[in-house]
Each structure stands twice: as C-alpha cells, then as structure tokens.
Amino acid sequence: MRIVVPAGGIGGARFLRGLKATLGIVAGQDSDSTITVIGNTGDDITLFGLRVCPDLDTVMYTLGGGINEDQGWGRDDESFTVKEELLAYGMQPDWFGLGDRDVATHIVRSQMLAAGYPLSAVTEALCDRWRPGVRLIPMTDDQVETHVVVEEGGKRRALHFQEWWIRHRAALPALSIVGVGADEARPAPGVLEAIREADAVLLPPSNPVVSIGSILGVAGIREALEQAVVVGVSPIIGDAPVRGMADACLTAIGVETSARAVAEHYGPRLLDGWLVDEADAGAEADGIEVVSRPLYMSGPKATADIARAALDLALDLKERRG
C-alpha cells in the first residue's frame, strides 16, 4: 500500500509514528506499505547562516528516535552551549531554541546546500542517518517562506512565521499569512508522482494554515491531491486546537476554529473524508464524509488507532468510488 502524508511538525510527526505502527513499518525491514511524507518547509529559517528546517527535522527526529519526547521538537539529551556562546557575542535572535545536537544537523544541511545540492537531496542524506522508515520529501526545493502580516501602532509589517510563532507566541493579531515564493515554487522531485500513485492521502492533525496550507500553496500540489482519495484528521477538538496555536492562524485567514469550519476550508474538492473527535460528532460538511471517533493522540496506541481509522476511511472511500 502506498500512502502519502503531507505533514507539518509535532502533530504530523506523531501521527506518522502511529501510521507506521499500524502498518507494521519498521526501519530496515521490508514492508508491503510505503509512506511518503511531503514535509512543510514554509517554516524554514536561516539563523546565524545556518539553514533550519523545523518541520522536516521534527519528522526525521521523531520517526528516527532522536526527538525530545517531552517538548515534541528538538533533539533528546540536548545542550545549548553554542547558543549561549552566540549570545555572548551579542548575536540575535535569542528566541529560537537552537541546541548543540540540532546545530550539527543544520551545519550538515547548510554545507550541502552551499555545495549545490537541492533540499530534497540534503534531506535524503540526513535521513540516511535517521532511517525514519518513511520517504521524507520537502514540499519544494525552492524557497517558500511563511510571513505573517501584523499591525502594531498603526503600522503594518511582515514577520517571518517563526518570529511571530515563537518570539511573539502568536499573540500579535495577524492580518494575513502569506507563503512568500509559493506561486513560483515547484513541487520537489517525487512529490507529484507519489500523490499520483498513492492508494490514500492522509492529512494529519497538522496546522491547516501554516503546515498543510503551506504545502497546498505550492503550485500543482493541491491540484494533484484533488485527484487522490484524501482523508484528514481534524486538528480542532471542540473549539480549540489539540495543540499549538492553530486558532490564531485560522482567525488570521477568517476561518472559525471548529472541526467543521476547517473541513469546509479544505473543501470537498480536496477532502473526501474527515475524522472529527467524538466531541464534534454530528459535524457535517457538504460533499465530505465525516466520521467521529476519539482523536486525542494521548499515546502510541491511541495514535495508531487514529491513523488506522483515517486509513480505513480512505480505503473504504476509494473502494466506494470504484
């Protein structure tokens, strides 16, 4: 079975771990199933001359066994010597959690990019070490940067998404969220092919605006997904995001923070099925098959069950479609 998962960071990575478990995929062992992850790169940022890809790394570390489980991002057993020293030199920014182990990843990536390798090849090389058990492809090899337009003191300015998200904790009201470069970006090699050949596409409960939305913004990806069987897992339970600050992003683009509103935002051309939590049982969206079940990824078992439910719904819809 060939499954494609467009994914952001923590939520996407944990969902993928559940999906691997339910499919019995173990790194280094042959499997009948393959998972291709289309990773969001809109959050990528260059810090101190180093190229940082937070979402790709979160997926890679989580599936490769190197993640800090408690915080959900960054390396396990991490130290922050380099960051402290950079601060001692007066280097900014100081609000990004750049650990020593993590820095090595960025050094390898930056060196390979400087040598002319595209990000997709760099990501593949990094995954040679981590063996995540999935094929991890960045959404694009071109540069797309999510910027957030805010208004302060009557003046509008655009911030890099990371500055808005981490430094300001999404507390500055966003007027709009823009994927700078998305229109000109082309999907990375393998992305469209994987979607075309997929038995199912599953949208994890990643941020619908700055993670999934960013991927959908790359010219050609949404159109390809519209031809596939796509089932999403709602990132909203009740009226709140399961984790993160997705509500701030939804508000910025004028979408209500509810499971139903997110499904309608994705729309029936993209979405065939939609998993909502039992708290949202009864939610409906025109042209989308909505199924309710427990959606809290409270542990490995619960997460695998969610992934299985999404996959089963997708396969069921595929069969019904003929």
Next chain:
Amino acid sequence: MRIVVPAGGIGGARFLRGLKATLGIVAGQDSDSTITVIGNTGDDITLFGLRVCPDLDTVMYTLGGGINEDQGWGRDDESFTVKEELLAYGMQPDWFGLGDRDVATHIVRSQMLAAGYPLSAVTEALCDRWRPGVRLIPMTDDQVETHVVVEEGGKRRALHFQEWWIRHRAALPALSIVGVGADEARPAPGVLEAIREADAVLLPPSNPVVSIGSILGVAGIREALEQAVVVGVSPIIGDAPVRGMADACLTAIGVETSARAVAEHYGPRLLDGWLVDEADAGAEADGIEVVSRPLYMSGPKATADIARAALDLALDLKERRG
C-alpha cells in the same frame, strides 16, 4: 610605546600575555603602550562550511581569558557535542578538535564573512567580546593557505597544513611548505602602518616557518619589517623546539634546528636582535645582536621577563641606531 608582534598560536599568545604583563596593559584601562598583533592566517581552514582561524583564536582566547590553559588552544570548559553529531552523520574530517564553544566563534565569523565583511573587521568584532588588550589584525584579508608537499609511495601530493600538522602529527616528511596565495595577498588594513609607527617589533618564539614565515610571505610585510627595529625570541633551545614540531618545518625548508640557524634564516636585514636561551650562550649570527638568557616560558613571571628582555634589547638597539 607602540609595539608590533607578528604571532602564531600558542607560543605567540603566551609571549603576548607576558608582554602585556610587563607593560602593565589591562583590558579596559588606558595605557601608554599599545600592542598591535599581526596574526598568522596561513593555518586557517574551512571545516563543515565554517571558517576556522586557529592562530587568531588562540591569541584572542588566551589574552581574553577564554583559553583552555592546559592544552594552550581551544576554549576552556569545552564540550564536543556538535563534533560527535557531525561524526554520526558521517562527516569528515574527524581529526580536528572542534568544540561547541569554539563552533560559535566560527559561526559568527562565517556569517560575517558571508555578509561581506573582511576578516580584519570580523576579527575586530570578535575581539569586542574578548577584549584581548591588544589590537589583533590578521596578516591579510586575502586567502593564504599553507600547504605541505609530501611524498608517499613515490607520489607527491600537497596537504593543507592542518592535515599534515594535526592528522599526521608532522610525521610525513615534508618536501616543501608553500603559502598558497601569499604572492597575491595584500597586508590587511593597518598592518603596514603599525609596523611603520612601531617603536619595536618583537618576534615571539612562534614557528619560524609556518607562523612567522607565513606572515613574512605576505607581499610587503617583510620589506616593512626590514625598516623597523626587530628583536626575535628563539623558538629553539639546544637543538629542539621549545614546543610543537617546528623542527619538522625547519627540516622541510632546509634549515637546521638550532637557535643560530633560525636567526640566520631570518637574516640580518630582518633581525636586529636575537634572544637565545642560556643553553645556547655563545651562539652568533652575522649582523645580529645575540643575547642569551633563560627562555623557557615556564609561567607568567618567566614569560613576562622574556618579553621584557626582548623589549629592552629592541629599545637599546633603537637608541644605538639613533
């Protein structure tokens, strides 16, 4: 008093600490004396995309209080997490001691260089933190790389100096040592002016080939020094280098490992005075005033005494010259 010191790494840095002490120079306090250090950059190397300047950093860390005193190079209280992670990614080389604190220095430097700042401006910026109490200028803003030509199995090849020095511990017999780029390199801003205005130039017991020799190789520096009063401190005591593997370098350029031979290698046009150890009392060199005294830099006091003796000899020679 204005003193210029062309310097390599450990030996140069320790000598400079003694010179500061004897002149009563304390960082942050006004002093009648200024020391301009012309730092060797022939050892510089790019590792993992980061620009590393071992000699500049050794001077900066030593005089700024951040050096690992036991080994004489690198940062105090150092860890090697980044290096271990780079190795886990299969990155080479593995023979260079790149500590986490040190990495931050290289990140700052690399970022500034990439932004277009010359190395001299970058070095000044790094020294804003370290306050070494001297003006530290790289010998050149241009790239000069010391390469060592060796013969193995009948084939000649050129190695970067660091590979020969650290990886092979100078054990591969060197056929020649070449400063690649030296002919086209220009002295960094301030170098020639400092020499011209110097009351004395002191050569610390740095490696005469790959440290001092590298600096002398930059077009214009030797000529400027020949107009100044220059006193050197022999890096050779008896028939052995005080530290390091200077003998391997001297052999490569056909110079005997002795205090006298090094003085003659520098020559009377460059050198006005030469301090040798008491073990070498009686050594003579045509046209050079040779003075013997204890030269082991066994501690702060002994080192300050050596610096004072070199300075006194230079001032004495200057006065005698008129």
